[in-house]
Amino acid sequence: MRSRLLQRNLRSDPPLALSGEGIFIRDSNGKTIIDGSGGAAVACLGHGHPRVLAAMRAQEEKLCYAHTALYSCEPAEQLADLVLQDEPGGLTHLYLCSSGSEGTEAALKMARQYHLERGEPQRTKIIARRQSYHGNTLGALAASGNAMRRAPYAPILSDAFSHVSPCYAYRDRRDDESETDYVARLAAELEAEFQRLGPRNVAAFIAEPVVGATLGCVTALPGYFDAVRKICDRHGALLILDEVMCGIGRTGTMHAWEQEGVAPDIQVVAKGLGGGYQPVGGILIGGRVVAAIRDGSGAFMHGHTYQAHPVAAAAALAVQQVIREENLLENVQRMGALLGERLTERLGNHRHVGDIRGRGLFWAAEFVTDRATKQPFDPALQLHERVKAEAYARGLACYPMGGTIDGRQGNHVILAPPYIVTREQVETIVDRFGDAVESALAGLPR
Numbered sequence: 001m002r003s004r005l006l007q008r009n010l011r012s013d014p015p016l017a018l019s020g021e022g023i024f025i026r027d028s029n030g031k032t033i034i035d036g037s038g039g040a041a042v043a044c045l046g047h048g049h050p051r052v053l054a055a056m057r058a059q060e061e062k063l064c065y066a067h068t069a070l071y072s073c074e075p076a077e078q079l080a081d082l083v084l085q086d087e088p089g090g091l092t093h094l095y096l097c098s099s100g101s102e103g104t105e106a107a108l109k110m111a112r113q114y115h116l117e118r119g120e121p122q123r124t125k126i127i128a129r130r131q132s133y134h135g136n137t138l139g140a141l142a143a144s145g146n147a148m149r150r151a152p153y154a155p156i157l158s159d160a161f162s163h164v165s166p167c168y169a170y171r172d173r174r175d176d177e178s179e180t181d182y183v184a185r186l187a188a189e190l191e192a193e194f195q196r197l198g199p200r201n202v203a204a205f206i207a208e209p210v211v212g213a214t215l216g217c218v219t220a221l222p223g224y225f226d227a228v229r230k231i232c233d234r235h236g237a238l239l240i241l242d243e244v245m246c247g248i249g250r251t252g253t254m255h256a257w258e259q260e261g262v263a264p265d266i267q268v269v270a271k272g273l274g275g276g277y278q279p280v281g282g283i284l285i286g287g288r289v290v291a292a293i294r295d296g297s298g299a300f301m302h303g304h305t306y307q308a309h310p311v312a313a314a315a316a317l318a319v320q321q322v323i324r325e326e327n328l329l330e331n332v333q334r335m336g337a338l339l340g341e342r343l344t345e346r347l348g349n350h351r352h353v354g355d356i357r358g359r360g361l362f363w364a365a366e367f368v369t370d371r372a373t374k375q376p377f378d379p380a381l382q383l384h385e386r387v388k389a390e391a392y393a394r395g396l397a398c399y400p401m402g403g404t405i406d407g408r409q410g411n412h413v414i415l416a417p418p419y420i421v422t423r424e425q426v427e428t429i430v431d432r433f434g435d436a437v438e439s440a441l442a443g444l445p446r
């Protein structure tokens, strides 16, 4: 081992990331890599954006920390006002924390508190979806349906969570079933789960509008979230949308739910909020939830030492200003369309590429042994890691995910370049990715 730092993988010493500029990272192997996935769909502005660095430095010189039990701070207040300036979907307030997992925890507790304040303490159940990921802390992991991440910690701490099917048309829509019928089947399954739990015991339903790491950029079919919203409303449960990965512009609109025609009661955000310049996440909260707490106990019964951290808030504020002032959502839409088009041209007919899917600058390819049967590769082959290694050798970083998540879907790899990516860079990313995929597949043991 190179040092005493505990890495994710205790048997490997990854290269050191030394510096970054724009969409590039330079590392200790002497390589300059295109950050084709912005880490895990984090670095939305790329690296070293001068405006964000200047904002962080200015805040550091003024004040690095003050506890929220006594103080608020300017950048956090300005960030909340900017993110919620038009009260999108009736969301009126921002609570800030330091990660996506903390955001999920805050969302779950706020949903519970909302019902408590309204005299419904029995609403303790949370319905989530299989093959989902909402974070690694034990509460967020209990919500997550990601079997691979849950299994080592079974029995999971809470029995408040149950799971229904995700909207995953590529695998789950039957051949003889229309899209409308498939959506109706999923809605009936959710309704049945409410009935099984007792509708008045359910606090909230939580889902990712575009499923990120676990399934690989899977969008819902039209009408799905509308049906979900109606079921939640009918039973008085809150809708929590986890936009940690797909939010803050990643899919071409500021919020992924805008493209579904529904708004959540609570929305979790993180990666694109601070773009990786600081660890920062948060929840956007609907007016009626805020009102219930304000008119009830008056305080959210939750908090962390580093919530609304001044430097993290200053970084996030600058990131959000840049996204708006440089009109980057338009670039996400244009470059995202190009990325999807080029990926499909390059790999769409490959016999081991089962599906290419995504929205905005958030795309994934799912690999299968056979396109007709959609049979996944043997997880032991670690195909996604092979693609990652081949891509790295060609100067491209991408985000791989294994086929062992529930033993059913194939391996997939995500591309999620920064919002500043150019046309020429998109072409290079697809060239390198296409070569990497072909080489990884050709190199599999036979």
Ligand code: PLP
Residues within 6 Å of the ligand: 040, 099, 100, 101, 102, 104, 133, 134, 135, 136, 208, 212, 213, 242, 243, 244, 245, 246, 270, 281
């Ligand atoms: N929710 C979603 C949808 C995510 O993709 C992630 C992380 O990948 C999380 C929650 C957890 O965020 P974090 O890793 O910042 O704790």
